[in-house]
Amino acid sequence: MNSPVDNGLASDNRRLLLRLALSALVMFGFGFLLVPFYEKICEATGINNVLRPEAEAGARFAADAPLNSQVDASRSILVQFDANLHDLPWRFQPVQRSVSVHPGQLVHVEYEVTNTRAEPITGQAVPSYGPQLAGQYFRKLDCFCFAQQTLAPGERRIMPVVFVVDPALPSDVNTITLSYTFFELKGRSAASSAGGRAS
Amino acid sequence: MAAVTPDQLHGHHAPRGVMRWLTTTNHKDIGTMYMIFSFIMFLSGGVLALTIRAELFKPGLQVVQPEFFNQLTTMHGLIMVFGAIMPAFVGFANWMIPLMIGASDMAFARMNNWSFWLLPPAAILLIGSFFAPGGATAAGWTLYAPLSVQMGMGMDLAIFAIHIMGVSSIMGAINIVVTVLNMRAPGMTMMKMPLFCWTWLITAYLLIAVMPVLAGAVTMILADRHFGTSFFNAAGGGDPVMYQHIFWFFGHPEVYIMILPAFGIVSQIIPTFSRKPLFGYASMVYATASIAILSFAVWAHHMFATGMPAAGQLFFMYATMLIAVPTGVKVFNWIATMWRGSLSFEPPMLWATGFIFVFTMGGFTGLICAIAPIDIQVQDTYYVVAHFHYVLVAGSLFALFAGAYYWLPKWTGHMPSEFLGKLHFWCSLVFFNITFFPMHFLGLAGMPRRIPDYALQFADFNALASVGAFGFGLSQLIFIVVVVKCIRGGERAAARSWESAEGLEWTVPSPAPYHTFEEAPVVR
Numbered sequence: 001m002n003s004p005v006d007n008g009l010a011s012d013n014r015r016l017l018l019r020l021a022l023s024a025l026v027m028f029g030f031g032f033l034l035v036p037f038y039e040k041i042c043e044a045t046g047i048n049n050v051l052r053p054e055a056e057a058g059a060r061f062a063a064d065a066p067l068n069s070q071v072d073a074s075r076s077i078l079v080q081f082d083a084n085l086h087d088l089p090w091r092f093q094p095v096q097r098s099v100s101v102h103p104g105q106l107v108h109v110e111y112e113v114t115n116t117r118a119e120p121i122t123g124q125a126v127p128s129y130g131p132q133l134a135g136q137y138f139r140k141l142d143c144f145c146f147a148q149q150t151l152a153p154g155e156r157r158i159m160p161v162v163f164v165v166d167p168a169l170p171s172d173v174n175t176i177t178l179s180y181t182f183f184e185l186k187g188r189s190a191a192s193s194a195g196g197r198a199s
Numbered sequence: 200m201a202a203v204t205p206d207q208l209h210g211h212h213a214p215r216g217v218m219r220w221l222t223t224t225n226h227k228d229i230g231t232m233y234m235i236f237s238f239i240m241f242l243s244g245g246v247l248a249l250t251i252r253a254e255l256f257k258p259g260l261q262v263v264q265p266e267f268f269n270q271l272t273t274m275h276g277l278i279m280v281f282g283a284i285m286p287a288f289v290g291f292a293n294w295m296i297p298l299m300i301g302a303s304d305m306a307f308a309r310m311n312n313w314s315f316w317l318l319p320p321a322a323i324l325l326i327g328s329f330f331a332p333g334g335a336t337a338a339g340w341t342l343y344a345p346l347s348v349q350m351g352m353g354m355d356l357a358i359f360a361i362h363i364m365g366v367s368s369i370m371g372a373i374n375i376v377v378t379v380l381n382m383r384a385p386g387m388t389m390m391k392m393p394l395f396c397w398t399w400l401i402t403a404y405l406l407i408a409v410m411p412v413l414a415g416a417v418t419m420i421l422a423d424r425h426f427g428t429s430f431f432n433a434a435g436g437g438d439p440v441m442y443q444h445i446f447w448f449f450g451h452p453e454v455y456i457m458i459l460p461a462f463g464i465v466s467q468i469i470p471t472f473s474r475k476p477l478f479g480y481a482s483m484v485y486a487t488a489s490i491a492i493l494s495f496a497v498w499a500h501h502m503f504a505t506g507m508p509a510a511g512q513l514f515f516m517y518a519t520m521l522i523a524v525p526t527g528v529k530v531f532n533w534i535a536t537m538w539r540g541s542l543s544f545e546p547p548m549l550w551a552t553g554f555i556f557v558f559t560m561g562g563f564t565g566l567i568c569a570i571a572p573i574d575i576q577v578q579d580t581y582y583v584v585a586h587f588h589y590v591l592v593a594g595s596l597f598a599l600f601a602g603a604y605y606w607l608p609k610w611t612g613h614m615p616s617e618f619l620g621k622l623h624f625w626c627s628l629v630f631f632n633i634t635f636f637p638m639h640f641l642g643l644a645g646m647p648r649r650i651p652d653y654a655l656q657f658a659d660f661n662a663l664a665s666v667g668a669f670g671f672g673l674s675q676l677i678f679i680v681v682v683v684k685c686i687r688g689g690e691r692a693a694a695r696s697w698e699s700a701e702g703l704e705w706t707v708p709s710p711a712p713y714h715t716f717e718e719a720p721v722v723r
Contacts, residue, residue: 013306013377020373024411031415034445035430038438045508 071104072167079165081109082179089117090151092182095158103167111144111159111180115151122150123182130177137166138176148185221316224308225713226293229315231610233290234603236318240282241596243326245672247275252634252668254651255661268651269337270329270353276340277357280457281364282322284595288460289314289371291602292399294610296375298704298711299393301384301720306377314370321363328356339649341450344431344442348423355424358417365414372406375399384703386722390484393702394477397484398463401491405452405459408495413449416442440505447498455494457591459487461558461598462529465551468605469533471700472548473540479532486525486532493522503574512571519569523562530559545697546620550601553628554594561589564639579649582642588635600627600678607685608692612710615685619677626674633667 079101081094095110115121125145129135140146144159151157165176214222220232251271254262263271293311297304305311328335333351336342347354379400383392419430420442429435431442462483470477477483499507499515507515533555544552564586568574577583600623607615637660642648646657653661692709703722707715 009381012381016377016381017307017373020376020407024369024373024407026411027408028411028415031412031445031448032419034412034415034448035419035441038441038444 070167071102073102075103075167075171076100077103077165077169077173078175079107080175080177081111082177083111084179084181086181086183088121088123088182088184090115090121090123090182092180101165103165103169106141106162106164108160108162111161112156113149113151113159113182114156115154118153120150120152122148122185124148124185125180125182128179128181130179131173134169134173134176137169137173138178139164139166145180149182222312224304224312226297226305226308226311227610227711227713229305229311230290230292230294232315233286233293233318236315236322237283237285237287237290240278240286240322242675244275244278244283245675247271247278249668249672251275252665255653256665257662258653258655258658260652263651265651266337267334269339269649270335272649273337273339274325274329274335277325277336277361278322279591280340280453281361282318282325284457284591284599285364285368286318287599288399288402288457288595289368289375291395291460291464291599291606292371292375295606295704296378296396296399297382298609298707298715299396299702300379300382300387301703301716301722302378302382303714303717303719305374306382307374310370311374314367314374317363317367317370321360321367324356324363325360328353328360331356341443341446342417342420343446344420344423344437344439345433347420347442348432355421358421361417362414365410368406369410372403372410375403376407379403384716384719384722387703390481391722393463394466394480394483394487395460395463398459398466398487401487402456402459405456405491405494409449409452409456412445413453416445416449419445440502443502443505444499447501448495450501451498452491452494454590455490457595459490461554461595462487464598464602464605465533465554466529467702468547468551468601469536471605471697472543472545472551473537474542474699475536475540476701477532478535478538479528482528483532486528489525490522493518493525497522500569500571500574503571504578516569516571520566523566526562530555530562545604546615546617546624547601547605547697549621549624550597550604553624554597554601557593557597557628557631558590561586561593564589577642579647580642581638581646581648584648585635585638585642588638592635593631597627600624603678603682605697606704607682608696608709609704609707609711611682611685612692613685613687613689614692614696615681616689619681619684623674623677623681626677627671630667630670630674634664634671635667637661637664637667 077100078098080098081096083092083094085092091112091114093112095112099107099109101107127135127140127143127145129138140161140163142160142162144161149157149159161178220228223229223232250263251268254260254268293305296302325335331352333353335353336347336350336357338346338350338354342354342357379392379396389397419428422428423430423432423437429437431437431439433439466477466483497515497519499511500519503512503515537552542548564582568577568583568586604615604620607613641657641660641664644657646653646661694708695705696709697705703716703720704711706720
């Protein structure tokens with residue numbers, strides 16, 4: 001290994017060794033780089049948005065998201081919201097006056113209610129539909145009318161209604177009005193306030 | 200040159216005894232140590248496999264408890280992949296590449312010594328982890344998060360063992376690349392190189408590219424376990440599926456790291472015993488390179504069941520099936536080499552022919568697993584176990600035995616016993632198929648892998664597989680007898696030990712002298 005030719009070979013070898021060792025080092029870093037890289041890919045394509053399902057709408061891979069095949073996108077129904085009080089010292093109104101929905105689509109709307117009196121009151125909302133026929137095609141998955149609502153003095157509450165309009169809705173119905181009327185449950189309220197006083 | 204330098208005397212004043220082996224920088228010594236080490240690891244991994252098969256001989260729990268069973272499957276995989284198959288191929292590379300290209304030694308002789316002597320400590324860490332509190336790692340050889348983040352101390356030992364073995368194989372790979380590129384004898388152009396050197400050159404590039412990624416992946420697991428990071432910990436915002444992506448970015452090229460040198464060995468043996476030059480040499484080189492490049496684009500076919508966009512499944516499915524094309528070119532070329540050759544079936548040729556036959560079956564089940572909708576059915580069943588044992592045992596291991604029988608005369612100076620070699624082959628082939636062929640049916644019937652117990656309807660095939668496994672394991676003891684007899688004595692081998700064997704390694708005497716090609720030969 002002393003001849004000049006061999007020295008040339010030795011330095012060639014060393015140069016190649018350094019280059020290969022460097023590429024091994026770069027690949028070690030690349031392993032770690034894969035972490036942010038995958039995150040960005042998933043973010044850009046919307047593949048792995050477990051935490052933000054709503055982001056799927058704009059994503060390129062949205063087609064792979066579970067699609068609700070029951071939605072009839074060819075029809076739009078105008079759903080109007082109405083709120084009434086029956087002898088109740090409350091303020092009660094829908095957050096949105098109306099929404100346009102496709103039959104089969106899951107819709108989430110809200111109502112706002114405020115107790116203006118200085119004592120707790122329990123009320124129960126009763127829905128009604130216009131036209132009345134639409135009621136049987138109106139499927140509520142969640143509604144504040146499913147339970148009695150007890151409001152503390154001055155309490156303001158946002159309450160949900162989650163519903164689907166059945167695609168079997170007759171084709172001549174294009175507008176549905178959902179109207180709620182709150183009634184006071186006097187007995188309950190008295191009992192609860194009596195209980196409160198007793199303790 | 201008038202002065203005699205100490206360098207030139209090195210071989211004659213080398214230390215004796217243990218120090219000779221600890222300090223040796225001779226590629227033949229190191230190659231021998233690699234092969235002895237890998238055979239010991241092969242037997243250790245085999246003992247674990249036989250314990251697994253003993254437990255699975257009949258339904259219910261008889262031999263081991265489920266926690267220990269999981270450790271057995273994990274360690275069997277890790278030991279066989281990192282301890283047996285990979286070092287065995289590096290051993291072949293050390294012994295044969297300098298002889299084949301007419302170099303006096305590997306490019307970095309001392310680094311070569313280090314890369315071997317890193318392995319025994321790694322093996323001690325790995326096998327010693329059985330005695331750690333909580334036992335060895337039981338996360339499967341793939342060390343998937345979140346299991347690998349939750350295991351006990353055995354997992355840390357396995358991680359360190361993988362780090363050390365990774366450094367060892369990267370150093371070995373760098374050595375091989377530099378040797379092949381810079382140390383060839385005059386006239387030995389790249390396209391004249393024996394195919395074994397070509398496949399190892401490409402394998403070495405794969406190793407340099409992906410072993411560091413595995414090191415990174417297990418480092419991230421280590422950080423998740425002890426340093427409060429959350430790479431793969433979902434509770435901290437990490438993603439366990441990302442571990443699978445990073446692991447298989449290493450893992451799929453790793454599959455080809457374990458099979459490409461086997462292709463090289465078989466491509467040396469088939470022409471010798473067909474007495475014809477290799478059919479389609481250039482296409483073999485290009486096929487090897489295409490397999491290596493494609494191997495970087497198919498990793499997610501191991502993850503079809505993790506939930507992937509249909510576009511991703513289609514891409515990885517088609518890319519995987521594309522690999523069958525260059526692999527088919529290789530199988531075609533081997534058969535075309537044998538076509539109308541003057542065939543003779545000495546033990547190396549038997550093993551090589553057996554390799555082609557059984558490996559091709561494993562390749563076809565691989566194609567079946569590549570089809571995403573079928574993979575959803577068979578993933579994590581014994582069908583997959585059958586598939587990868589057909590390619591790793593009947594592929595890599597059979598090729599290793601073929602190569603060992605082929606070059607034993609060059610290593611020891613004596614011809615291996617033909618009778619024992621044939622007995623070893625036929626026992627291995629028959630028992631291998633008795634062990635693994637029924638697993639296809641078990642998998643299709645839905646038997647899950649890595650489970651110590653199973654439903655009653657799987658009992659018959661499992662009993663059959665266990666009988667086959669013990670037969671296969673015991674057959675390997677024949678190989679020890681062959682090698683010991685071959686070292687002790689036997690028919691003297693000529694320099695060209697096999698009629699019509701081609702290549703520079705057959706121009707040096709058998710056994711190969713301690714120093715060869717100090718004057719570089721000239722290749723016409």
